[in-house]
Amino acid sequence: EIVMTQSPATLSVSPGERATLSCRASQSVSSNLAWYQQKPGQAPRLLIYGASTRATGIPARFSGSGSGTEFTLTISSLQSEDFAVYYCQQYNNWPLSFGGGTKVEIK
Amino acid sequence: EVQLLESGGGLLQPGGSLRLSCAASGFTFSNYAMTWVRQAPGKGLEWVSGISSSGASTYYADSVKGRFTISRDNSKNTLYLQMSSLGAEDTAVYYCAKGNLVTKGWFDPWGQGTLVTVSS
Numbered sequence: 001e002i003v004m005t006q007s008p009a010t011l012s013v014s015p016g017e018r019a020t021l022s023c024r025a026s027q028s029v030s031s032n033l034a035w036y037q038q039k040p041g042q043a044p045r046l047l048i049y050g051a052s053t054r055a056t057g058i059p060a061r062f063s064g065s066g067s068g069t070e071f072t073l074t075i076s077s078l079q080s081e082d083f084a085v086y087y088c089q090q091y092n093n094w095p096l097s098f099g100g101g102t103k104v105e106i107k
Numbered sequence: 108e109v110q111l112l113e114s115g116g117g118l119l120q121p122g123g124s125l126r127l128s129c130a131a132s133g134f135t136f137s138n139y140a141m142t143w144v145r146q147a148p149g150k151g152l153e154w155v156s157g158i159s160s161s162g163a164s165t166y167y168a169d170s171v172k173g174r175f176t177i178s179r180d181n182s183k184n185t186l187y188l189q190m191s192s193l194g195a196e197d198t199a200v201y202y203c204a205k206g207n208l209v210t211k212g213w214f215d216p217w218g219q220g221t222l223v224t225v226s227s
Contacts, residue, residue, distance in 0.1 A: 001169070032211070034213035034214070036152075036214075038152075042219075043202055043216075043217040043218065043219055043220055044144075044152065044202070044214075044217055045216070045217070046213055046214065046215035046216070049212075049213040049215075055215060087151065087152050089152075089154075089213065089214075091211045091212050091213060092211070094166050094211070095154060095166065095167070095168050095169065096142075096154040096157065096166075096211065097154060098144075098151060098152040098153065098154060099151075100151045101151045101152070
């Protein structure tokens with residue numbers, strides 16, 4: 001089973017600043033990685049798939065990079081609506097798996 | 108617009124069984140893999156089970172293997188999750204989500220979820 005590890009667990013950022021979230025896989029997942037955003041009381045929303053492709057309707061301030069075992073989600077200039085929990089997910093191997101999440105909070 | 112509507116959640120005692128349903132609309136259901144993901148209160152996301160577009164292939168997390176069964180009825184555009192031998196560790200919001208044309212992939216969109224509480 002592939003274990004996905006996200007860091008940091010909590011990221012405190014001021015509006016307008018850049019946020020960089022990390023996701024590490026215990027073995028290579030190639031580019032088979034997705035990122036999701038979840039706000040309180042809501043279902044997760046797909047942001048990125050294929051490690052770097054933005055999903056439909058996702059603003060350009062969200063970008064993903066990486067391959068193999070190291071991945072990054074960058075939010076270039078945080079807006080108020082971006083404060084949420086972010087999860088990575090690998091879909092290279094069964095069983096599929098999620099990281100533990102990074103909470104982006106207002107500094 | 109793609110819509111996924113889960114139902115069937117509730118409160119039940121340890122050892123009990125429950126069947127969740129997910130009614131899909133707005134896309135050709137029979138063309139897409141589907142999945143169930145759960146989230147325990149205050150915790151992260153846990154992938155539970157996936158099924159191919161035809162239903163011929165199914166996949167499970169180790170934590171539910173042998174206790175949960177995923178299935179689908181493409182004539183009714185509905186996904187199911189039959190859960191048995193439930194324990195407190197199965198308490199969670201259960202989400203269904205649309206997959207891809209291939210079974211392994213990302214999930215988009217997700218339903219709003221249905222809460223399953225296992226407690227005596």
